Amino acid sequence: MPPAATTVLAQEEWLPVAEEHRREVEALTAGHRERALAGRPHPVEDFLFTYYRYRPGQLARWHPGDGVVLLGDAARERLAWRGYAPWSGGGREGVVVDVAALTATQGRRLAHVRDVVAATRGRPAELGCFGLHEWAMVHGSATDPSVLRHERQPLRLGAAGTDAVVEEGARRGWLRCTHVDAVRFYPPSALALSPLQPTRETQPALEQPGCLHAGMDLYRAAFLLVPLAPSSLVLEAFRLARDVRELDMRASPYDLSSYGRAPVRVETAQGRARYASAQRALAVRGQELRDRLLPLLDALVDPTVVPAG
Template sequence: MARPRVASRPPRRRAHGRPAGAFFPPGGASGGRFPLYSYKPAVLRRWHPGAGIVLEDAAETSRARWRGYVASDPPGSLVVDAGECRRTRGDLLAGIVRILRSTAGRAPAFGCFGMHEWAMVYRSSSPRHELPLRLGPRGTDDVVEAHELRCTHFDAYRFFTPDAAPRNREPLSRRTQADHEQPGCLHAGMDLYKWAVKAGPLVPGDLLLDTFEHARGPHPRHAGLTLRSA
């Protein structure tokens, strides 16, 4: 079967003009006020064709020094070394696939109301930020106690305060992440970007950019905090 040639990749036009830098504070990518992902903008500048696509006339370019590529036919071509990626990242890739399949196969739940943000400061004398609480400590605690915590995303749950974690409908852990992720969760959708980055050159560049744009917005305000533009 003939393989398609990918000689170059022109920049994709986007429906909006927000620069990538708007998503990257100094510490990494952010889902709002606080960093969520540690990946730097350079991740988006290094385009990959994805598995099975031969890049002709690429062996004399800087791409030849990138990890994850091997020589291919016709001479002078490069292709993503899918076999090596699977050998070195096999467990990681299997875990990603397990999480994504279980998430896609589960009915969405929309009743959490973003209460994870409130649970992260519940009964805390030292919140992990310096922003004022919109309702103050007592008012914030009252909101948490008036609602059932229904978080299904471990990377939000793990930041719950010690008093908030037992109030969640179910305890969550990294080991059981695939058992709880569900497609109605904002963060599960944002994590598509994380999974695409972790899969490395196996993921086509256009798909990586799609997951990036999905991850960076729009996002709800951190409901318990008072945020103002500088």
């Protein structure tokens, strides 16, 4: 029995939408693709493609989401893609997302992601970290230069000045990073200053919507749901992640003036206020995305759940 469908689209209806999506993504990723060919990395704009490993070509593939049948010769190519199944009805043949097939291939990872997203959605945003996770990652760089993740970029305040910001932040209770994938890059000297030691197991208990990295990870969550998640949702998550990375690096200890990025000086009271304001706006966008992701995650973790249309 073919998967259920709520909307049937003829090729002349959906193909222009797919082409428009492809053009939009190609415009957004043109700089990255040009730099990749030239071997010129960018510490801000290329991060999403190196950290999450999703290629621009994958992002450019348009998916309508659950319950939408695509008709036509171009649609049949999708039977070679993950998560699509043949559909027939009323004498017509097409393809549709197969939720059961996706469930079989994702397993425990999806359940963990769903737990993290749901728990984070239910918490208020904490806005008192001021982006010090990036500073903590390079604590002690004077004696251990290997901790510099962007070794081509100088530190704005130098090694000693950077360490002083981290240590003052620890004294004032600002060094409270809740995100495992940030803290795991802390050198031992910074870990000793951190009151929280998040792990993958404690992630559902600690993740909170004010965390920039939690918002950025919604891009990964959305991509895990492809093709159940419509490309409009994935692209929105990409845009959020891109904006998060921009703030993350501008508030970091690195001097990015050669890339045209003015710093958000979180070592000052004015800079901290500016950071918290931007962080709050990003947290609101992240919560809106979680509202859209949760029904899809529920449908994969428990296939008896019907995603909201």
